[in-house]
Amino acid sequence: MKHLTRRLAATAAFAVLASVAVGAHAQNALDKVMASKKITIAVPTDFPPYGFVGTDMAPQGLDIDTARYIADKLGVKVELTPVTSANRIPYLQSGKAELVISTLGKNPEREKVIDFTVAYSPFFQAVFAPKAMAVKSFADLGGKSVGVTRGAIEDQELTKLAPASADIKRFEDNNATVSSFVAGQVQLIATGASVAGNMMAKNPQLGTEYKLLLKDSPNFIGVAKGEDKLRLRINEILIEGKKAGDLDKLAQKWLGRPAGDLPQ
Numbered sequence: 001m002k003h004l005t006r007r008l009a010a011t012a013a014f015a016v017l018a019s020v021a022v023g024a025h026a027q028n029a030l031d032k033v034m035a036s037k038k039i040t041i042a043v044p045t046d047f048p049p050y051g052f053v054g055t056d057m058a059p060q061g062l063d064i065d066t067a068r069y070i071a072d073k074l075g076v077k078v079e080l081t082p083v084t085s086a087n088r089i090p091y092l093q094s095g096k097a098e099l100v101i102s103t104l105g106k107n108p109e110r111e112k113v114i115d116f117t118v119a120y121s122p123f124f125q126a127v128f129a130p131k132a133m134a135v136k137s138f139a140d141l142g143g144k145s146v147g148v149t150r151g152a153i154e155d156q157e158l159t160k161l162a163p164a165s166a167d168i169k170r171f172e173d174n175n176a177t178v179s180s181f182v183a184g185q186v187q188l189i190a191t192g193a194s195v196a197g198n199m200m201a202k203n204p205q206l207g208t209e210y211k212l213l214l215k216d217s218p219n220f221i222g223v224a225k226g227e228d229k230l231r232l233r234i235n236e237i238l239i240e241g242k243k244a245g246d247l248d249k250l251a252q253k254w255l256g257r258p259a260g261d262l263p264q
Contacts, residue, residue, distance in 0.1 A: 029098050029223075029224065029227040029229070029230040030227070030229040030230040030233055031229070032098075033074065033076055033098055033230070034074070034076065036076075037075075037076045037077060038076055038077045038078070038079060039070075039071055039074060039076050039077075039078055039079070039098050039099065040078075040079045040081055040096070040097045040098055040099075041067040041070070041071070041078055041079070041080060041081065041097055041098065041099045041100070041101055042081045042082075042083040042088050042091045042092065042096070042097035042099070042100040042101070042102055042222075043059060043061075043063050043064055043067055043080050043081065043082065043083065043101055043102055044061070044063055044082070044083065044084075044085075044088075044102045044103060044174075045059050045082040046084065046173050046174045046175045047061070047063075047102070047103055047174050047192075047194075047195060048061060048194070048195070048198050049061050049062055049194055049198065049254040049255065050062045050063045050102075050103050050121075050194065050219075050254070051063040051064055051102065051103075059080055059082070061254060062121055062250055062251065062253070062254035062255065063101045063102055063103065063121075063219075064080065065250050065253070065254070066101050066120055066121070066221075066250060067080060067099070067101045069237075069241065069246065069250070070099070070101075070221075070234060070237055073237045073240075073241075074233070074237070081096065081097050083097075083100070083102055084172065084173045085102075085149050085150065085151045085152040085155075085173065085174070086150055086151040086172060086173075088100050088102045088104065088222070089110065089113065089114060089222065092114055092222050092223070092224055093113065093114065093224065093225075095224070098223075098224075098227075098230065099221055099222065099223060099230075099234070100114075100221065100222035100223075101120075101219075101221050101222075102222075103123055103192065103219050104116075104219060104220055104221070104222050105123070105125075105153035105215070105217035105218075105219065105220070106217075106220045107153070107156070109156070110222075113225065114222045114223065114224060114225055115222075115223045115224070115225055115226070115227065115228075115231055116220040116221065116222060116223065116231075117220055117221040117223060117231055117234045117235050117238060118220070118235050118238050118239060118262065118263070118264040119218035119219060119220050119238075119262035119263050119264070120219055120220070120221060120238050120247060120259075120262070121218065121219045121247065121250070121251055121255070121259055121262075122218055122219070122251065122255065122257075122259055122260055122262070123192055123193070123194070123217055123218055123219045124192070124193050124213065124214075124215065124216045124217060125152075125153055125154040125157060125190065125191065125192050125193070125213075125214040125215050125217060126190070126191075126192075126193055126196070126210055126211065126212060126213050126214055127141070127146065127158070127188055127189070127190045127211045127212040127214060128188065128189050128190075128191065128196045128200075128208050128209065128210055128211055129187065129188040129189070129208065129209070129211050130206060130207050130208060130209075131207045131208075131209045132207065133187065133188070133211075135188070135211040135212060137212070138161045138162055138163065138212060139163055141162045141163060141166040141188070142163045142165040142166055143165055143166070143167075144166060144167065144187045144188060145166075145167040145168075145169055145185075145186040145187050145188070146158065146162065146166055146167065146168050146169065146186060146187070146188045146189065146190055147169050147171060147177045147180045147181050147185070147186035147188070147189045147190070148168060148169070148170055148171070148177060148189070148190040148191070149170070149171055149172075149173060149174050149176075149177045149191070150170040150171060150172055152174075152191075153214075153215060153217055154190045154191055154192070154214050154215070155168075155170060155190070157190075157214040157215045158190045158214060161214065169185070169186050174191065174195055177189060177191060178191070178195065178199050181199070181206075182199070182203055182206065188211070189208075190214060193210075194255060196208070196210070218262055218263060221234055221238075235264075239264070242259065242262065247259045247262075248260075
């Protein structure tokens with residue numbers, strides 16, 4: 001009986017220690033960042049003007065500047081880690097980055113696996129096609145090929161809204177998606193307005209125009225589940241930055257318009 005009691009007590013003690021350890025682990029990202037004086041942030045490098053590689057081969061864009069802004073406000077160095085739409089959330093879940101600043105839209109599916117800060121910049125996704133193509137509703141996508149980046153918010157929205165007869169062709173990154181449309185491999189493209197604008201500026205001969213709105217989806221910063229201390233500290237920085245006009249200045253620099261009203 002004494003042996004059983006000791007075993008039960010030991011089990012209970014282990015359970016308490018385990019819960020404490022899990023709790024400490026779940027809340028240690030901010031402490032780790034401040035102790036190491038470095039934060040690793042996942043950013044895009046194929047998604048202008050949010051994130052791309054400049055002529056000097058250095059990453060630049062709105063998301064890059066936002067990452068540097070946050071690191072500066074935290075008083076730490078920043079390590080930028082390039083990611084794609086498909087692997088940005090796994091990078092966060094596996095601990096390869098403390099934050100993901102990569103045109104990340106918030107939806108119920110993603111909220112099951114990661115947490116989000118308040119929004120930091122505007123964004124919307126749409127379907128674009130040549131002016132000569134008559135597209136007035138999603139039903140008009142039937143029998144047509146549409147290029148989209150796998151795993152991106154526009155992929156999820158297009159899948160829900162397009163008819164079954166639409167030929168959705170998925171590509172691994174935005175460069176491949178844009179290239180497929182420019183080369184005529186697909187008839188339409190579903191992407192962010194900023195990417196489409198950049199594509200249209202470089203390829204005016206295509207006569208591309210906006211056709212259908214997929215989703216008005218402001219950008220949020222991704223944080224690992226349970227990292228509330230880090231999430232709340234980033235929220236403070238973003239809210240203060242919005243009040244001070246800093247976020248509007250960043251949006252104006254890269255998008256040609258201020259951030260405007262952003263959800264919190």
